[in-house]
Amino acid sequence: MNRQIKTSELLRRFAPYFKKYRGVLALDLFCASLTTVCELVLPLMVRYITDLGMNDLASLTVSLILKIGLLYLLLRVIDMAANYYMQNIGHIMGAHIETDMRSDLFEHLQRLSFTYFDSTKIGQLMARITSDLFDVTEFAHHCPEEYFIAALKIVVSFIILANTNLWLTLIIFALIPLMVLCATYFNQRMRRAFKKSRNQIGELNAQVEDSLLGIRVVKSFANEPIEREKFREGNEEFLDIKREQYHYMAGFGSVTRIFDGIMYAAVMIAGGLFMIYGQINAADLMAYLLYVTTLLTTIRRIVEFTEQFQRGMTGIERFLEVVDAPVDIHDAPGAKELRDVAGDIAFEHVAFHYSDDDHCVLSDINLHVRPGDSVALVGPSGGGKTTLCSLIPRFYDVTEGRILVDGQDIRGLTLESLRKNIGVVQQEVYLFAGSVFENISYGRPGASREEVVEAAKLAGAHDFIMEFPDGYDTYVGERGVRLSGGQKQRISIARVFLKNPPILILDEATSALDNESERIVQQSLETLAKGRTTFTIAHRLTTIRGAQLILVLTEEGIAEQGTHAELMAKGGLYHRLYSMYTEME
C-alpha cells in the first residue's frame, strides 16, 4: 500500500472522471479565460492613460476617460458572471467527481474478498472513503482552472512584456526555471508529508474505532488509561507529521517570497538602467511593473495551489490503492447460475491456506454430502472447522482441489446465485443499526410484513419481538446492542428462514447462550435444518448425535468420520471428546 505512484500516472488515472463533465469543464475554462482577459486589460488601460497624460495631454478628454472607465466596469461585470459560474458550477462539478469516485470506491470494496479485509483496517478504509476524497473535490475543480489561468497569464504577460522591452523580459523570465526547480524540491517533500499525515489519520480512525467497538472490554478491564495512552501516542505522532508538513509548506512559501523580491529588484534595477539609457519610458515601466505584479500574483496562486494539488494527489493516490486492489474472488467468464439446488455437496482433494506464507489449514479433504443430509464438524480448536465451511460460499477459494454443488464446481457458478442458495448463521451475530423488521428482511429484501413475521415465528423470535414497545419497528442499536445474545441469534435465524436456502452453515450458533436460550435456539435451528443440507459446527456434542455424518477435524485433516454410533464404537478421538463432554455436562 505504500508504493508511491508518479504524479503523471495519478493524473492519467484521474482524467477519465472529467469525461462525464467535459461540457461543464469547457465552460469553466472559457470563464477562466474571460476573467484572465479582464485582469490583464487593466495595466493596458493604465498605460494608455498615462501615455496620453505624459505625451499627448490634449487627447485625454473627460469623455475618453469616462469611456475607458465604463468599458472597464463592463469587463468587471463579465468577470463577475464568469467568476460566479466558476465558483458555483465549477465546485459542483468537483463535488460530482468526488461522489463518483466515492461510489466507485464503495463498489470496489463490496467486491473485495475476505482476504483483503483480513489484512486491512476498517478505520483506514473509512478515512479513504470520506476525508481523503474531500480534498479531491477542490483539486478536481481548481486544478484545470488554476493551471489554465496561470498558463494563459504567463503567455500573455510574456508577449506584452516582450513587446515593451525584450531584454528586461528575458531577464525576468530567466528566473522562472529556478523557481520551478525549487518548487519541485518542496513539492516532493510536501506530498510525502501529506501522505504520511493521511495514513496517520487513517491509523487514528482505526484506533478510535477499535477502542470504541471494544468499549465494553475496555471498561470491564478498567483499561481506559491504556486506551488514552495509545490514543495520545497516535495523536502526538500525527502532530509530528503535521510539523513536518508545515515545515515544508512554510519553507516553500518563504522561498517563493524571496523570488518575488528578486523579480521586483530586477525590474527596478534593470528597468531604471534601461530608462537612463532611453530604452524604456516611464509609462511603459509602470505598465511593466503592473504586469510583473500580475505575473507574480499568478505565481503566488500557483504556489498556494501547490498545497491543494498535493493534497488532491494524495487523496487520489490513496483512492487508487484501494481501487487497484485485485478482486481475487469473482465470477469466472461464462459462469453459470446455480438453479433448482438439491444440495449435494462434494469436496475433492481440497487443500487450503490463508496466504502463501501461512501453513496449510486444510489438506486433501474428501467428502460427499447427499441432499438434505446434516454434517456435524467437531474437533479441537483451530482444526479448521470454520475454514472448511467458509469455502462453500467461496468466502475464500480453495488452494487445491475443488468443491462441487450438485456436481458443478462452485468456481464455475455465479457468486450471487451460489450465495443466494446458502444460509449462514454466524458464530458472532451481526445486526445492522435499524429496526427488527429491517434486520430480518435483510434475508430477502422486499419481503412483506407477513413473510417477516412468519420467519420470526419459525425462529421462535415472534413472541419476544411482540413484547418490545415498538414490536417489529424496535430499534436494535448498533450491532444489535439493545438485544440479548439469544434474541440476536433468533433474529439472525429468522433472517435465514426468510432467505430459505437449500444449504445451511451453522457456526457455533448456540455456544454463547444459557441453557434455556440454547434450548429455544436449538429448536429453531432444528426446524430450520429440516430438508436442507446442513453443516453444523458444534462444541455441544450432544446436539449433533442425530447427524448423518460427523467429521472430526484436526490440524492433520479429517481424523475420523461416521455416524455417532459408528464413531463411539470405534473408541477413537470422537469417543474421547464425547466422553469428556458428557462428564463435564
Ligand SMILES: Nc1ncnc2c1ncn2[C@@H]1O[C@H](COP(=O)(O)OP(=O)(O)OP(=O)(O)O)[C@@H](O)[C@H]1O
Ligand atoms: N482469516 C484468517 N487468516 C489467517 N489465518 C486464519 C484465519 N482464520 C483462521 N485462521 C487460522 O486457521 C486455522 C483454523 O482456524 P478455524 O477458525 O477454521 O478453526 P476452528 O476449528 O473453526 O476453530 P474454533 O473451534 O476455535 O472456532 C487456525 O490456525 C487459525 O489461526
